[in-house]
Amino acid sequence: MPGQRKPPTARDRALGAQLKSVRNKQTTLSLEAAAALLGWSSATMSRTENGKRHISAEDVASVLAVYRVPVTQRDALVRRAKSIDEPGWWSRPLPGVPDELSVLASYEAEARALTDWSITLIPGLLQTYEYAKAYMRDVGVSTEDMEMFWMARLRRQQTLPKVEYTAFIGAAAVRTPFGGWDVLIAQLKHLVEMSKRGIGIRLVPEYTPRAGLYHPWLLLEFPDSSAIAHVELLRGGMFLHDPEVDRYIAQRAKLHKIALTTAESRDILGKLIEQREGRR
Incomplete structure (x- = not known):
């Protein structure tokens, strides 16, 4: 179905853990407060941080914008999310x-x-x-x-x-x-x-x-x-x-x-x- 999210993978667990780390270390926001600022439900925010939903590069950019992290850090994390999605040998699972x-x-x-x-x-x-x-x-x-x-x-x-x-x-x-x-x-x-x-x-x-x-x-x-x-x-x-x-x-x-x-x-x-x- 068009627009359907991809299933979560190890890549999403890693990205989610990083986003959670940024929230805990660089903001004073609770999970619920961060979700409200993003217009997400608390359940969606929890699934994101725990790698239980696919996290797009746009999701990463939105979260980091709300957290007001330095531009260089934000760009690096967004670039990382994009690079994992780009066609490379690691994005094509080997049997x-x-x-x-x-x-x-x-x-x-x-x-x-x-x-x-x-x-x-x-x-x-x-x-x-x-x-x-x-x-x-x-x-x-x-x-x-x-x-x-x-x-x-x-x-x-x-x-x-x-x-x-x-x-x-x-x-x-x-x-x-x-x-x-x-x-x-x-x-x-x-x-x-x-x-x-x-x-x-x-x-x-x-x-x-x-x-x-x-x-x-x-x-x-x-x-x-x-x-x-x-x-x-x-x-x-x-x-x-x-x-x-x-x-x-x-x-x-x-x-x-x-x-x-x-x-x-x-x-x-x-x-x-x-x-x-x-x-x-």
């Missing part, structure tokens, strides 16, 4: 690829900085094809879905030259041979090469006190809007916004203190490669 991954890809394309924390696995943005396939096989991704997952991951990796990226990687990750030792050695060589190109790769030594750093996450920071944290799940993920994201910003500060430098990490990787190749 077998979770909805949340498409939203994540669109956010990564807009971010000015990305910070990864990975404990037992090389981060997806740095994985080689063989390593990624071995991991996907290990977690039960079907053979027919595997190539689609890799295609999505490879396209996400194209963001790296355009963004400030730092990967904090637990020592266990660079010693866990998904796909066998030859696959791991090739993966470690890739990390060394990426480090030489200016990508921030920093290892976190074993037995280092790291209270609170219990699970992997990706912190995304934007030029004119609040940061988002993405927590990866087995076959998807979830987005966190203010105030939850503040905890991840604090965790990043801790990682900066306990991790090896990029040069030290590259040296460790080189020694691991030499050790494994010497055992062939």
